[in-house]
Amino acid sequence: MSGEILKRSLDFLPRRQAGARDDKQAMDNKQVLEKFEKLVAIQSVSTDSKRHKEILKAADFIKKELINLDCQVNLYQKDDCPPLIIASYNFCTDRSKNCKTIGVYAHYDVQPEDPIDQWKTPPFRLTVKNGKIYGRGTADDKGHLIEILVATKKSRNNIVFIFEGEEEIGSKNFKELILKAKKDLKEIEAFYIFDMGMKDKNIPQIYYGLRGIVAFELKIKTSEIDLHSGVYGNRVPNPAQLLADLMSRMKDSKTGKIKIPGFYDQVKEITQEEKDLLLKSNDTLLSKIYPSLDINGMISGYTGEGSKTIIPAEAMVKFSIRLVPNQDHKKIEQLVEGFIKNNLPKGVDYKLKIFGGNDAFYIDFKNPHTKKTAKILSQVFQGETKFNRSGGSVVAAEILQRLFEKPVILIGFTLPDNNIHAPNENFDEEMFWKGIVAIEKIFAQ
Ligand SMILES: [Zn+2]
Structure with missing residues (x-):
């Protein structure tokens, strides 16, 4: 990232409440963007077998980040499929502290970048421009993955991470691999899937049904x-x-x-x-x-x-x-x-x-986890949270619900104009930083 671009991005610090625009915060944000830049630079296109090494490189990068957070990390694979990363962040081992365990899903594989001539910035170079963070996978789904890693530092609960590497190719091994990791997931009270978008800028949205x-x-x-x-x-x-x-x-x-x-x-x-x-x-x-x-x-x-x-x-x-x-x-x-x-x-x-x-996915939109999450989102974005059903399918959501029978909450902070799967994919800068605050609050509830 060039100095000029980075500086502009750092001027934009909505991440903390008023008064927190200090040097420490600027340093923190700079580190977050550097991490994000490194992950976007890895060309983890799951459908392209010629770039299989990149998939492994992305998994390795995430694994190291998780180890830095003191997580226990396991990689599950079938043959040489993209690894499913399962990691546990154990904030409190003492049960009397009344900690919860939250399951968190995101995926690290991306769609191919073509047609490449339609990109205005290099697809695998993170570029911050006009209030948007450009690059393949920024919105779907590496931005959310970075947000999760950053927010974890403030968690007061235990977290189990589920990071998939073959979402863009139909999650065909997800069920088999998640079953191998079943014992690591048995304490989870609710799953959060960060792979969805907002209704509009500052209008958060929770999906409770998929076809x-x-x-x-x-x-x-x-x-x-x-x-x-x-x-x-x-x-x-x-x-x-x-x-x-x-x-x-x-x-x-x-x-x-x-x-x-x-x-x-x-x-x-x-x-x-x-x-x-x-x-x-x-x-x-x-x-x-x-x-x-x-x-x-x-x-x-x-x-x-x-x-x-x-x-x-x-x-x-x-x-x-x-x-x-x-x-x-x-x-x-x-x-x-x-x-x-x-x-x-x-x-x-x-x-x-x-x-x-x-099968379709559906959870009761009145369940307490969903309600609490809606409240947090409304508060962080200062806009009323909408509830929605999607016409599409997210395979992981249906499988997690069926296997564990716990609430699954589908959210995310991308916007309708973020060009997911298309050239010039981007994540709105303001929504990105606010998204971290929202996840911190979800992790702290
Ligand atoms: Zn996705």
Whole structure:
């Protein structure tokens, strides 16, 4: 970081209450930014096998930081997958002190930086400019990870850190690795997942629901080769037409309603109280609280230049369904399987592939941990905390809740314009420093 840029960043010291703009604080903030800069410089792109060494380097960097905090650190791996870092910060070993144990999740892997020509600053060089901290992973999720490490110094409770290295590639080993570490997590009273964003600047937000997902691939084959449509039209089934018919029978394109019998049977009803709560932070509810089905890709027959009058031999569709609370993804898989079997003409040769799914995540938004956290956030940011459900999925949240049955609170301090997964990713400077204060308060509660 150049001297000029660093100086400007240090002029900006909202981290402590008024009167604390002293040299000591400036030194502290400088050290935090230097740490952040080092972590961003490590190109821990989990999807790129050529940069696997960088993943290990990031894990090693974090491990050293945790050891400096006097944590006990364990790295869990399957084959050579990115390590899951589990560390315990034991502030009080004396049980009479009435300490809590808090679980804290963040991830250290990042998305690829391309298209690189659209970046205005080098993606892996932390750059502070115009009130924003730029660099790949600043917002998602290295900034939160740094904030957590800094805030830990002020914790009056025990903390168990869960730092994942394969969130951006679907957390495929998370469940297996977390189970290996189960004994280290058994005292945890509540989990905090720092991988979400705020509603807007100084308007904090807590997510208490996420959708689940199941994904499918269906292939239909009606003949060995493509056939002449003049000769065989109306005489043989057309697989592309069959798939189109099937998919339109599966979902009403006007209302979005999924027409698979029994599909909505388990859906958790939404109370008026919750609707009112959600309306406070959303313009539209539809996309987040209802299930949805989407065709992700479809291919069949001739798709090249000009025309070719054939009846294709095969057709393929990929589709996925987003699930809401109480829907069991295994049961939905069975319903889809049955629906396809019953709705394709007898004798049609088909193959259905199901890609491992996960259930939706939901916790009671009135649980005491969530309420306390909302109060802290409102106080630190001087704006009322909103409650929200997300249309997407965070695999770790659902797994932690299912395995440990403790409240899981999803928060974070990034803003809607922080360009997550895109060029010029950034973390708002003011939200970054205030985020540290918020986490300190959460750790001290
Ligand atoms: Zn993330």
